[in-house]
Amino acid sequence: MKTRYSAILVLSVILLVSLSIPSHSHVNTTLYGQASPIVTEQAKVILQQGANGSSLVYTNSTSAFISVTSPLDQPQDFDDVLGIVNQASNNWRTSLVLYNSSNVERLINATIILQNGSNNDQITIDNGNITQFQGQPCDLTANATAHISIVNLQAADNQTTSLLYTYLRILTPDTSTYDLLAITFEIR
Amino acid sequence: MKPRPNYSKIIRLTIFMSSTLLVTLASAAVYNYIYLQASPLSLKTAKVVFADGTDAAQAGTNVGTNGTYVQFTSMSGWPNATRIYENATVIMNSDSAVDFTCELSRDSWTGNTGSIDELYVRIYDDSGTPQGTLDVKAGNTTSFTIIHTEVWRVEWRIKWNANALSTDTATVTLALRITGEGTSE
Numbered sequence: 460m461k462t463r464y465s466a467i468l469v470l471s472v473i474l475l476v477s478l479s480i481p482s483h484s485h486v487n488t489t490l491y492g493q494a495s496p497i498v499t500e501q502a503k504v505i506l507q508q509g510a511n512g513s514s515l516v517y518t519n520s521t522s523a524f525i526s527v528t529s530p531l532d533q534p535q536d537f538d539d540v541l542g543i544v545n546q547a548s549n550n551w552r553t554s555l556v557l558y559n560s561s562n563v564e565r566l567i568n569a570t571i572i573l574q575n576g577s578n579n580d581q582i583t584i585d586n587g588n589i590t591q592f593q594g595q596p597c598d599l600t601a602n603a604t605a606h607i608s609i610v611n612l613q614a615a616d617n618q619t620t621s622l623l624y625t626y627l628r629i630l631t632p633d634t635s636t637y638d639l640l641a642i643t644f645e646i647r
Numbered sequence: 648m649k650p651r652p653n654y655s656k657i658i659r660l661t662i663f664m665s666s667t668l669l670v671t672l673a674s675a676a677v678y679n680y681i682y683l684q685a686s687p688l689s690l691k692t693a694k695v696v697f698a699d700g701t702d703a704a705q706a707g708t709n710v711g712t713n714g715t716y717v718q719f720t721s722m723s724g725w726p727n728a729t730r731i732y733e734n735a736t737v738i739m740n741s742d743s744a745v746d747f748t749c750e751l752s753r754d755s756w757t758g759n760t761g762s763i764d765e766l767y768v769r770i771y772d773d774s775g776t777p778q779g780t781l782d783v784k785a786g787n788t789t790s791f792t793i794i795h796t797e798v799w800r801v802e803w804r805i806k807w808n809a810n811a812l813s814t815d816t817a818t819v820t821l822a823l824r825i826t827g828e829g830t831s832e
Contacts, residue, residue: 488825491754494719495818499811502725518809519726635733636705638725
């Protein structure tokens with residue numbers, strides 16, 4: 460009987476002690492941030508079909524698919540495979556960024572350039588290796604049109620297809636605010 | 648001869664008294680007051696606060712008094728393109744010694760949210776390393792520990808889908824919960 464009372468007493472003490480320990484003892488402070496409103500607006504820079512190759516510009520003109528057939532025997536240039544039109548009265552800084560690719564090993568040479576009055580190398584493939592993933596930003600002035608070209612293109616075979624997944628980066632000058640337009644290059 | 652008790656009367660009286668007692672108890676609750684006092688309730692300067700980022704002008708960043716609230720009034724995007732504000736605001740830990748654990752979560756999310764394909768808020772530390780990503784659409788939560796004296800930038804990444812209309816708008820409110828601030832003062 461004495462043992463039983465002792466056990467009950469011990470259990471009671473444990474219960475009382477455990478009840479006194481707070482289950483949430485942290486002090487929290489909550490700050491709030493709100494984005495209101497987030498709006499959609501008409502694109503100020505759009506893509507348009509180029510004069511060479513085969514380009515498909517999608518709805519809203521903010522993404523495109525470019526297809527060219529690579530020569531085997533000697534390098535060839537494909538000027539103006541896609542146009543970049545600035546519809547706004549302000550300037551931008553543009554560049555191309557390669558974020559994914561497939562089967563580039565078959566490409567002996569390829570250089571994708573941005574032409575805005577001068578040629579700016581953006582993405583370079585040399586002997587099946589990507590040697591440049593991103594180019595220096597170049598100016599896209601108010602209401603001007605720049606062009607994307609593929610130069611020095613040559614492949615080792617014509618049995619397969621290479622794909623280059625890129626973003627056209629359109630930067631507001633002197634900021635780190637930019638838009639990314641998806642452009643896919645198919646090299647047959 | 649001893650008079651016989653009137654049991655019927657006693658029972659009726661008992662029932663009446665019991666009913667009276669019940670009515671009294673039901674209509675007159677008994678209260679006990681115990682008191683809690685917080686004295687003084689003082690105002691402290693927040694250690695973890697918001698401040699303008701380098702893209703504040705583009706994002707329409709408005710930091711509230713004391714840096715404990717921030718609003719972005721100019722965020723936008725083009726259909727089927729991704730808009731990135733790399734430095735819309737910064738989070739500063741002004742404490743000289745204490746690192747604070749923070750939890751960023753979505754508090755509310757309204758408007759034409761179905762027209763937004765992606766909305767990510769990323770926290771980058773002093774060295775440019777991502778320390779947390781909040782997927783606003785998914786409504787998840789991200790945690791990070793901001794180091795004392797450091798200033799971390801907050802990036803917003805928004806992608807409206809191809810079918811978004813020019814009239815589409817959305818509003819998102821995020822909560823940043825800071826654990827431990829105020830405990831060592």
